[in-house]
Amino acid sequence: MNKEEFLSGVKEKLEGLPPKELEESLAYYREMIEDRMEDGMQEEEAVAAMGSVEEAASQILDGMSLPKLVKAKVKLSRTLRAWEIALLIAGSPVWVPLLVCIVLVFFTFYVVVASLLFTIHALNLALAVAGIAGIASAILQFATNRGLGGGLTLGAAIFSTGASVLLFLGSRHVDKAFIHLAKRFGIWIKSLFLRRFEAMEQLEGQKGTSI
Amino acid sequence: MDIQLKRGLLEMGVLAAIKRKDSYGYQIIKDLRPYVTISESTLYPILRRLETADCLTVYNIEHNGRLRKYYRIMPEGVQRLKKFEEEWKQVMAIYDFIRKEEQEDE
Numbered sequence: 001m002n003k004e005e006f007l008s009g010v011k012e013k014l015e016g017l018p019p020k021e022l023e024e025s026l027a028y029y030r031e032m033i034e035d036r037m038e039d040g041m042q043e044e045e046a047v048a049a050m051g052s053v054e055e056a057a058s059q060i061l062d063g064m065s066l067p068k069l070v071k072a073k074v075k076l077s078r079t080l081r082a083w084e085i086a087l088l089i090a091g092s093p094v095w096v097p098l099l100v101c102i103v104l105v106f107f108t109f110y111v112v113v114a115s116l117l118f119t120i121h122a123l124n125l126a127l128a129v130a131g132i133a134g135i136a137s138a139i140l141q142f143a144t145n146r147g148l149g150g151g152l153t154l155g156a157a158i159f160s161t162g163a164s165v166l167l168f169l170g171s172r173h174v175d176k177a178f179i180h181l182a183k184r185f186g187i188w189i190k191s192l193f194l195r196r197f198e199a200m201e202q203l204e205g206q207k208g209t210s211i
Numbered sequence: 212m213d214i215q216l217k218r219g220l221l222e223m224g225v226l227a228a229i230k231r232k233d234s235y236g237y238q239i240i241k242d243l244r245p246y247v248t249i250s251e252s253t254l255y256p257i258l259r260r261l262e263t264a265d266c267l268t269v270y271n272i273e274h275n276g277r278l279r280k281y282y283r284i285m286p287e288g289v290q291r292l293k294k295f296e297e298e299w300k301q302v303m304a305i306y307d308f309i310r311k312e313e314q315e316d317e
Binding site: 027029030031032034035036039040049050051056059060062063064075121 | 235236237250251252253255256257258259260274277278279280
């Protein structure tokens with residue numbers, strides 16, 4: 001593959017990007033190939049050192065922030081045809097509530113999980129407080145010569161404290177799992193945009209070649 | 212190696228490569244080569260991120276009838292390198308401890 005073939009290959013893969021962004025990426029690879037050739041490499045060799053066209057394209061996308069990706073995607077959808085826009089508007093009574101619904105479902109899921117966590121922590125705190133109060137009360141009862149009551153209270157207090165410690169250890173794992181899940185969800189959202197972006201590009205590319 | 216960690220390390224490597232003297236893409240790759248292999252495709256997003264974070268600035272210089280991009284480190288970049296060195300001391304201390312424990316196990 002020669003230099004121009006490589007560059008036009010990358011360009012084709014990133015057709016939907018803002019022109020400035022695209023130009024900058026291509027200028028970078030052009031400079032890199034030319035510098036290698038100046039260093040004594042053959043053109044083909046220098047191009048081969050760049051890796052595959054796909055890798056170059058995906059790294060360029062990777063370096064872009066999510067807002068930029070979304071903007072680029074919006075730009076792509078601006079080339080919609082009139083009937084597509086009409087269809088979107090006509091369909092809005094269906095897809096707008098649907099979208100709102102999906103967002104709400106995710107939000108609800110988060111709230112439910114978060115409140116579950118809150119409940120666990122509240123229970124944990126209650127057990128700890130009950131344990132400490134119980135021990136204090138037991139000491140008081142022992143001091144006032146009510147040994148039987150004191151013993152019972154002490155037993156309950158130790159049980160409560162133990163349960164709270166166990167719950168605390170367990171709840172840390174649950175917390176971690178929740179944070180992990182939230183992170184994964186964020187990454188998933190970003191990948192959704194990336195994937196859709198790539199799919200749109202392929203679509204655009206096919207349109208380009210068929211005409 | 213963990214991708215995030217490697218990314219961060221490469222960012223520091225690139226900053227160090229342009230710290231003493233402004234440099235260009237291929238020169239950065241050549242300077243780093245004895246220590247770490249970094250491909251053109253890996254370098255590109257790193258340069259972009261550092262530029263967005265105001266760690267470096269870019270300018271063009273004409274070279275053999277074409278433009279070549281030069282990268283200059285900014286105060287923010289120098290700051291990050293300094294912070295990295297400080298933090299890395301802690302990492303090395305933990306590393307020494309791990310090595311010591313493992314040697315005692317043997």
